Amino acid sequence: xxxxxxxxxxxxxxxxxxxxxxxxxxxxxxxxxxxxxxxxxxxxxxxxxxxxxxxxxxxxxxxxxxxxxxxxxxxxxxxxxxxxxxxxxxxxxxxxxxxxxxxxxxxxxxxx
Amino acid sequence: xxxxxxxxxxxxxxxxxxxxxxxxxxxxxxxxxxxxxxxxxxxxxxxxxxxxxxxxxxxxxxxxxxxxxxxxxxxxxxxxxxxxxxxxxxxxxxxxxxxxxxxxxxxxxxxxxx
Numbered sequence: 001x002x003x004x005x006x007x008x009x010x011x012x013x014x015x016x017x018x019x020x021x022x023x024x025x026x027x028x029x030x031x032x033x034x035x036x037x038x039x040x041x042x043x044x045x046x047x048x049x050x051x052x053x054x055x056x057x058x059x060x061x062x063x064x065x066x067x068x069x070x071x072x073x074x075x076x077x078x079x080x081x082x083x084x085x086x087x088x089x090x091x092x093x094x095x096x097x098x099x100x101x102x103x104x105x106x107x108x109x110x111x112x
Numbered sequence: 113x114x115x116x117x118x119x120x121x122x123x124x125x126x127x128x129x130x131x132x133x134x135x136x137x138x139x140x141x142x143x144x145x146x147x148x149x150x151x152x153x154x155x156x157x158x159x160x161x162x163x164x165x166x167x168x169x170x171x172x173x174x175x176x177x178x179x180x181x182x183x184x185x186x187x188x189x190x191x192x193x194x195x196x197x198x199x200x201x202x203x204x205x206x207x208x209x210x211x212x213x214x215x216x217x218x219x220x221x222x223x224x225x226x
Binding site: 004009032034036042045046049090094098099100101102103104 | 116152153154156157170171202209211212215216217219220
């Protein structure tokens with residue numbers, strides 16, 4: 001069965017530092033991949049998505065993600081983190097049944 | 113344009129009680145979804161609907177019921193609450209199904225069953 005794995009439950013970075021959140025998927029065909037952000041007390045918001053083509057995709061709020069088929073990864077990056085980026089981040093993919101499946105989530109804390 | 117709204121925001125139930133989680137969207141979306149989010153487990157699909165009068169089970173439907181009498185509303189019913197249903201519940205909607213149609217999420221309902 002398809003699955004999405006986020007190995008890091010919690011990450012802390014200093015404000016202004018770079019960020020990389022990891023996501024691995026198991027899927028035979030080219031997957032449809034997504035990153036969502038959940039700020040405290042809010043619903044999930046779509047940051048970016050990858051369907052095909054250029055493996056580096058740009059999203060909102062200065063985020064980008066790179067699809068690497070050889071590593072079955074879709075890691076999320078940001079060059080310089082702001083305090084407002086503190087949130088929980090979910091990687092997701094569409095499975096063969098046409099349903100969105102989510103990783104476990106990574107909670108990001110930002111130190112001043 | 114409020115998007116997807118959910119009520120209540122918080123609720124504590126006793127074992128065996130019942131309740132309905134409300135979800136309304138004002139985007140005229142055909143598809144609506146209910147997810148539950150458990151710590152360290154990500155979101156799991158409970159039920160979904162592709163239009164008024166049509167609902168189907170997701171990955172974890174046991175203990176829940178849904179109805180879709182209008183395009184706007186998609187309530188989730190818990191008949192006999194159990195501690196295992198302690199979770200955060202998210203409602204979402206999309207214009208249609210599939211990866212080309214973004215799902216928009218409500219702010220969630222945090223439910224505790226004691």
